Amino acid sequence: MKLENTPFKKISITFTLVTAMLLASCDTLSQLGSALDLGTPTESEINSGLKQALEYGTSYASERLSKEDGYLGNIAVKILFPEEAKKVENTLRSFGLGDLCDQVITSLNRAAEDAAIEAKPIFVAAIKDMSITDVKNILLGSNNAATQYFEGKTTTSLEGKFKPIIESSLTKVGATKYWGDVINRYNKIPLMTPIDPDLSSYVTQKAIDGLFYEIAKEELKIRENAAARSTILLQKVFGYAEKQGK
Template identity: 90%
Template sequence: MKSENTTFKKISITFTLVTAMFLSSCDTLSQLSKALDLGTPTDSEINSGLKQALEYGTSYASDRLSKEDGYLGNLAVKIAFPEEAKKVENTLRSLGLGDLCDQVITSLNRAAEDAAIEAKPIFVAAIKDMSINDVKNILLGADNAATQYFAGKTTTSLEGKFKPIIESSLTKVGATRYWSDVIGRYNKIPLMTPIDTDLSKFVTQKAIDGLFYEIAKEELKIRENAAARSTMLLQKVFGYAEKAKE
């Protein structure tokens, strides 16, 4: 009996060591999922997995951009002078009015940051409305398939939600006044073609563009980086998508 117990203990210790070595070599959920056969996900799993990923990605993008400097501190989405007003900025800076131009830029980005958080419920509604065919097409589609889906389904709603918030914020942070000062001074310069830009429309569009840019980054991350798939369900669903595209 003692010999049997000793043998059993040795087997248990050996199994534990082998398991530990295996798990240490699979030091991420990604590696572990590849080592295991997770099988083909059901339609229900695909639906749940993709929607889970999209809710996280859109929520994360919205939260990040709505923080102070979410736009202003992110060079990829920072809102600058409208293209037609670049000459305005350059001229005013050359005249020593750089601080005024900086105030305009800061106020435009603050307005976008105020509006960004309002995107979350719009995206949640769009995700809930997805059919299983929508889900499969997104999962097996291009790397920006989800972003393109959102652009088609939510842009109008985002514009309607963002614009009044941005208009209010532009007034609150002084952007309207700063902009009027900038354009007013520029338009008084002799021989210059007067500029007339719909500021709230411009900032609204740029805010939405920035939002989709960040969502596209999150989408690409979970498609290409298995370590970003934080649950076994996401590993299974996106692992299946990778194999299906091979």
């Protein structure tokens, strides 16, 4: 049976057209929001909009890093040997002990991934404590103003939360053993100066550095990319910031 001029074909064509229109609308929603004059946001809208964006961005960053390979698979935040131990790694690899070095690197990153999710409540608390002055300064500040705020307000809490988790995880995933093997083998090599870096402090700091790196990416995205503003409120607040010279 041919479908020409049948009711079924007419319905099918109509459905296709409606679907295409809906998809186009979704793709251009944020652009339309930016193009329209949504007006000047109230103080309450600025407060709610910025905090909404910050809570999403920090939660997304910590959740992404807490997944398997969140650190290990992300070259920008992947934790490698401490700088003072680079010579250790290079020397051991030259002796055919590359697998042992790789085990150390994997275990360091697994420890950081175990700790990353614990950042969420710390950031939520910092966001709730923001005054309206803090909010306005962040909104109208530099492209990493929020990241800088979090670094100042949460680093000490993150260190206190991360370090015991990382110490436990380093033992659980075998990093302590692998690291001990690496250092012992290196320190036995003639003419080498013995070293013994504080592994848990190093991984804790690198894990936090990676977290702030990802938060900075999320902050820049919502400031510069209108498509990342998923609600009218976010479009209004960050559109206002753009008009103020941001």
